[in-house]
Amino acid sequence: MAVTVSKHSRLNFAELLAKDGFEFWDLPELPDIPAQPDDLVYTVLGTDRIDRLAGRYYGDPVLWWVIALANNLDDVPTALCEGQQLRIPAPRYVLQELFKR
Numbered sequence: 001m002a003v004t005v006s007k008h009s010r011l012n013f014a015e016l017l018a019k020d021g022f023e024f025w026d027l028p029e030l031p032d033i034p035a036q037p038d039d040l041v042y043t044v045l046g047t048d049r050i051d052r053l054a055g056r057y058y059g060d061p062v063l064w065w066v067i068a069l070a071n072n073l074d075d076v077p078t079a080l081c082e083g084q085q086l087r088i089p090a091p092r093y094v095l096q097e098l099f100k101r
Contacts, residue, residue, distance in 0.1 A: 007099065009062055030065070030069055031098060033066060033069055033070045033089050033093075033094075033098070035087070036089065036090040036092075036093045037090075038090040038092060038093075039087055039088065039089055039090050040057070040087070040088040040090070041085055041086070041087060041088070042085070042086045042087075042088050043083060043084070043085055043086075044080045044081060044082055044083060044084040044085070044086060045082060046082040048080050049080070050064045050067055050068060050073075050080060051064040053067060053086070053088065054066065054067055057088050057091050058091055058094055058095060059095075063094065066089055066094055066098070067086060067087075067088060067089070070086075070087050070088075070089045071086050071087055
């Protein structure tokens with residue numbers, strides 16, 4: 001089966017496996033996101049959602065996982081706390097360097 005994955009999806013770092021007629025994604029080997037001099041620090045407001053922050057800073061809400069990974073957010077990252085500070089990896093780095101493979 002042909003699968004189309006968004007160019008910014010974390011599934012680009014995983015492998016599509018097939019066994020006994022079933023297809024499934026292997027666990028992705030997500031890249032390290034080193035601190036950059038132009039990273040941003042963002043203070044969460046009460047109505048913020050991580051996918052909307054990704055849309056604001058990267059132009060694509062699918063990149064929510066970059067912010068979650070950079071901030072060691074293990075739980076579903078929809079429950080941000082007001083006043084929480086997040087590192088927003090530099091858009092330049094994320095959009096130009098992260099997907100060079």
